[in-house]
Amino acid sequence: DKGNHRHFMEKEIYEQPEVISHALSHYVDFHSHEVKPVDAAIDFKSLRGLAVSACGTAYLSGLVGKYWFERYARLPVEIDVASEFRYREMPLSKDQAALFISQSGETADTLASLRYCHEAGLKIGAIVNVKESTIAREADAVFPILAGPEIGVASTKAFTCQLAVLASLSIAAGKARGTISAEEEKQLVKNLAEMPRIMSQVLNAIQPQMEALARDLSKFKDVLYLGRGTSYPLAMEGALKLKEISYIHAEGYAAGELKHGPIALIDENMPVIVIAPHDRFFDKTVSNMQEVAARGGRIIFITDEKGAAASKLETMATIVLPNVAEIISPMVFSLPIQLLAYHTAVFMGTDVDQPRNLAKSVTVE
Numbered sequence: 001d002k003g004n005h006r007h008f009m010e011k012e013i014y015e016q017p018e019v020i021s022h023a024l025s026h027y028v029d030f031h032s033h034e035v036k037p038v039d040a041a042i043d044f045k046s047l048r049g050l051a052v053s054a055c056g057t058a059y060l061s062g063l064v065g066k067y068w069f070e071r072y073a074r075l076p077v078e079i080d081v082a083s084e085f086r087y088r089e090m091p092l093s094k095d096q097a098a099l100f101i102s103q104s105g106e107t108a109d110t111l112a113s114l115r116y117c118h119e120a121g122l123k124i125g126a127i128v129n130v131k132e133s134t135i136a137r138e139a140d141a142v143f144p145i146l147a148g149p150e151i152g153v154a155s156t157k158a159f160t161c162q163l164a165v166l167a168s169l170s171i172a173a174g175k176a177r178g179t180i181s182a183e184e185e186k187q188l189v190k191n192l193a194e195m196p197r198i199m200s201q202v203l204n205a206i207q208p209q210m211e212a213l214a215r216d217l218s219k220f221k222d223v224l225y226l227g228r229g230t231s232y233p234l235a236m237e238g239a240l241k242l243k244e245i246s247y248i249h250a251e252g253y254a255a256g257e258l259k260h261g262p263i264a265l266i267d268e269n270m271p272v273i274v275i276a277p278h279d280r281f282f283d284k285t286v287s288n289m290q291e292v293a294a295r296g297g298r299i300i301f302i303t304d305e306k307g308a309a310a311s312k313l314e315t316m317a318t319i320v321l322p323n324v325a326e327i328i329s330p331m332v333f334s335l336p337i338q339l340l341a342y343h344t345a346v347f348m349g350t351d352v353d354q355p356r357n358l359a360k361s362v363t364v365e
């Protein structure tokens with residue numbers, strides 16, 4: 001049931017504050033602001049590394065997770081798309097654990113990667129939405145994302161719930177490994193707890209602007225997304241979302257890679273969507289934005305209040321989100337990205353919930 005929404009995708013975008021709050025309550029205590037104990041099958045304290053594998057949007061959530069595990073838990077993360085991971089013959093050792101991320105829990109390549117790690121004797125964690133799935137059944141520890149059924153082929157709420165779970169797990173890992181203090185843990189959990197309310201506000205505030213901007217975006221054939229740090233996987237997720245449902249060609253790049261190739265494409269026919277919260281990478285990303293502007297590129301700037309105040313560049317549009325703590329910015333910044341793709345597809349009249357050639361669950365290689 002779509003309720004009063006036109007598509008499941010739209011419904012699922014607007015459900016995010018509620019489902020994320022539900023997901024978080026499974027992993028953190030909203031009163032004591034501590035993380036809850038993690039399934040003992042994954043002993044973060046003794047681990048030397050984490051091998052992460054997934055496909056599509058689930059892979060991109062894992063890529064954000066890599067930044068968090070490395071930063072908060074000082075835990076090295078090896079991550080790859082499952083279709084490569086399973087054939088790479090990478091050296092694995094038993095002091096690593098393996099983590100698989102899958103909304104459906106049935107993705108063929110992800111399952112094959114899981115079995116490969118199981119053979120190698122690694123403990124297996126699964127971040128899944130469907131708890132009765134094959135991937136959940138074959139894991140030693142299941143970390144549910146509790147997003148509720150996701151019907152739209154383009155993943156939205158599963159992505160942000162995966163992020164919420166990964167953020168919580170990385171704090172738990174940091175606590176177990178003694179790499180974050182009790183005070184830092186409390187602060188990070190407080191930040192997570194604020195997220196549902198902030199997401200609701202953002203969804204309401206930006207909707208009209210996203211709809212208007214989507215009309216402009218629908219006139220282009222190519223779009224480039226740029227970001228640094230955790231905004232880099234978000235840039236790739238933005239591009240994936242746009243190409244899946246609007247069929248506009250889009251690429252996501254690390255902003256620092258601009259000069260190593262994609263800058264050759266910049267002209268007035270390829271808008272560049274820059275995802276840049278006012279974090280420690282902001283100035284660097286702005287200098288990449290200047291390079292785009294100097295070559296006549298049109299910029300759609302997704303930033304926060306501080307970022308908007310700090311940049312004087314002329315843009316095609318500037319989307320201003322509230323200033324938020326660094327750990328929640330990937331979830332908050334997902335919202336304009338999802339809405340922009342959604343409204344562009346609606347405007348172009350594509351089949352938003354069931355885009356051509358795609359299946360919700362990819363159970364063959």
Ligand code: M6R
Pocket residue numbers: 055056057058059101102103104105106107110153154155156240241244358360361362
């Ligand atoms: O069910 P899974 O999370 O394992 O699915 C992985 C991908 O097939 C999926 O995320 C796909 O990329 C989505 N259509 C993205 O919106």
